Amino acid sequence: DAGITQSPRHKVTETGTPVTLRCHQTENHRYMYWYRQDPGHGLRLIHYSYGVKDTDKGEVSDGYSVSRSKTEDFLLTLESATSSQTSVYFCAITSTNNYGYTFGSGTRLTVV
């Protein structure tokens, strides 16, 4: 793949527990994104980052937080998981000169 990995690939967690998903890139790209994909909604932006410690909210940010302490890592945290956060989560990267995203393989999260 293009130097982007997500972990874990699958996770089942209980309602009310915190969960952290990790996105790691080896491309040294400036921009990183977290999307969720749900039937009937397509891909929706949760949070994005335009540099180390620089992040901003997307369309569906409630209940999520992010951190980026290094260029290569972008973490997504569900502070207190709810069943409505059951989804497939995709990380994506791009650089200033690139057009279009490169996506990771996704994390399938189930909240029971």
Add this chain to the structure above:
Amino acid sequence: QKEVEQDPGPLSVPEGAIVSLNCTYSNSAFQYFMWYRQYSRKGPELLMYTYSSGNKEDGRFTAQVDKSSKYISLFIRDSQPSDSATYLCAMSEDGAQKLVFGQGTRLTINP
């Protein structure tokens, strides 16, 4: 109303047919238009990229953008079973930043 509208299908066509996939949008500031292909249980991959209006061709794939109508299309010629996937349109105001995606159209090519 969604900023980008795409018929989710499913769309099923015989092998060799010409496939037409479409999206409409409401934000006239969009200038960058993309099509992604997503196989089952995989991440989306960039298929076509177009800036502003016009056509772009790449092998069996042609992307068209009509900004006056706020309408974009992807044509697949001589469709193959390996083209079976979900196709997502995406667009942005400023390059690849903060893409807005359509819902995706699930396409099946029958041998």
